[in-house]
Amino acid sequence: MDVKVQNVGFLKMFSQTVEYALRAVVQLAYKAPEPCTTEQIAEATMVPKAYLSKVLQGLSRAGIVNSQRGIRGGMSLSKSPDELTILDVVNSVDPIQRIHQCPLGLKSHGANLCPLHRRMDESLATVEKAFASTTLAEILAEPNNSAPLCERVDQNPYVNLTTPRSPEN
Amino acid sequence: MDVKVQNVGFLKMFSQTVEYALRAVVQLAYKAPEPCTTEQIAEATMVPKAYLSKVLQGLSRAGIVNSQRGIRGGMSLSKSPDELTILDVVNSVDPIQRIHQCPLGLKSHGANLCPLHRRMDESLATVEKAFASTTLAEILAEPNNSAPLCERVDQNPYVNLTTPRSPEN
DNA sequence: TCAAAACAGGATACGGATGTCTGATTTAAT
């Protein structure tokens, strides 16, 4: 089972790095304005610590978070949660790549996308727009019986339930 | 220039494979019901021939296209262009992976996503919906001064115009 | 002053997506 027949993978529209970055800033927003150490964030968000460190460095360079070294140091948001959008975070780490030109590089189409690529770009634009209009504060405030992120954890993750390709059986 | 400061890449929401598959079926729809050889499709869509072959094999297994070996053979759509949606194609090659459970694997949240992941999944759902409601026929029929795909080509492709991160210079 | 806490960043490893190549197989036309 799980034969992986050839070039059939999964479309991860969001990279791991984006996922990790978002978890981190949500956690930071949750604790704001107190700083958190990378280790604390890593535990709360279940992200590999060493890699999270890299991601946070990126967010720091982009001005999303402040880093403070030494005892009592850590990471903190550089702005208030209601001034930071999801898009800010995503674009700091893995900028959404809109389709600005015909990917085939045809001169005749310039910025004038063919119907196919126009549809694709419209989808990208929709996501971009949704992300741009959502602040961290909104995520924290959301009425929901699940906490923004989560403290207590039991066990394992990521099962794929989509049954993406099962012709029969 | 082009320093690639660390873990800063680009969010390609759609894989190359998806892009190639879509180009191929659009081209096939354009020529339908005549079959096209892999080579013909590769030229028209500017996709590496050998790799396109793999992609088409996947589409064939998924029942999107029919393959016919031997002289006068080639690839052809297995359905009418107005019965094939973009989503059909995408899901045959790189199924869109919705978020069905908390990616942190928290038991307490089950299928009950936290606000962050709910927003992300909503974006995925939006894209999925848009793709599900677009047929190949619609793409061909679209009033547009750029042809669905393109025959004549001049030169090179894929420039990135987004200036994703340039703090200064 | 000094030691511990914390981030910074280079080197490296690993796996999957992307891409190439070659030979086998099928098919239609002659």
Place this chain on the structure above:
DNA sequence: ATTAAATCAGACATCCGTATCCTGTTTTGA
């Protein structure tokens, strides 16, 4: 039957995102 045209299949090769490790640097507090 033979041959040429085409797909099919698998073995590679390569690149990049992900992840780890390890050492250095900065900062704080006692």
